[in-house]
Amino acid sequence: MDKKLVDEINLQIKYEFFSSHLYLAMAAFANSRNFDGFENWFKVQRDEEVFHAMKFYTYLLDRGEEVIITGFDNPKTDYKSLTEALEYALNHEGFVTSRINLLMDVATEVKDYAAIQFLQWFINEQVEEEDNFRNLIGKVKMVGETGEGIFHIDLEAAKRIFTPPAAV
Numbered sequence: 001m002d003k004k005l006v007d008e009i010n011l012q013i014k015y016e017f018f019s020s021h022l023y024l025a026m027a028a029f030a031n032s033r034n035f036d037g038f039e040n041w042f043k044v045q046r047d048e049e050v051f052h053a054m055k056f057y058t059y060l061l062d063r064g065e066e067v068i069i070t071g072f073d074n075p076k077t078d079y080k081s082l083t084e085a086l087e088y089a090l091n092h093e094g095f096v097t098s099r100i101n102l103l104m105d106v107a108t109e110v111k112d113y114a115a116i117q118f119l120q121w122f123i124n125e126q127v128e129e130e131d132n133f134r135n136l137i138g139k140v141k142m143v144g145e146t147g148e149g150i151f152h153i154d155l156e157a158a159k160r161i162f163t164p165p166a167a168v
């Protein structure tokens with residue numbers, strides 16, 4: 001594979017693991033505010049991010065390339081409100097989307113058709129990720145963070161389960 005593409009995918013593995021940490025921190029924050037449902041929701045999000053990281057990891061190894069695991073910065077842990085955490089998350093997903101687009105740019109530039117096919121899954125996934133957070137922000141803003149409304153949204157968030165997507 002093209003070296004720049006391999007380097008960028010290794011960097012992406014780091015960002016996906018960073019995302020998993022960011023959402024685990026948000027899960028703990030949600031718990032501290034007694035939003036047990038949102039705690040579950042963020043923990044599932046954390047599992048999804050580990051799945052993304054491992055998908056890139058497996059892909060590089062399948063292509064006979066070297067995987068390089070690195071450390072990363074501490075995630076933000078202090079949020080003033082659930083809305084602030086969710087907005088931070090949406091903004092972060094926007095960054096991840098720009099990263100996936102960059103990977104697609106590089107794969108296209110070097111005409112790596114297999115990588116283009118592989119990355120298409122992530123392009124679609126990012127649309128869903130951003131939509132998930134936008135929906136939650138909309139709902140939380142609709143009802144506010146105290147009272148019966150948020151209680152019901154929290155119960156709904158408690159139902160989210162992680163199901164690894166079928167192999168593509």
Ligand SMILES: [Fe+2]
Pocket residue numbers: 016019048049052096
């Ligand atoms: Fe991700």
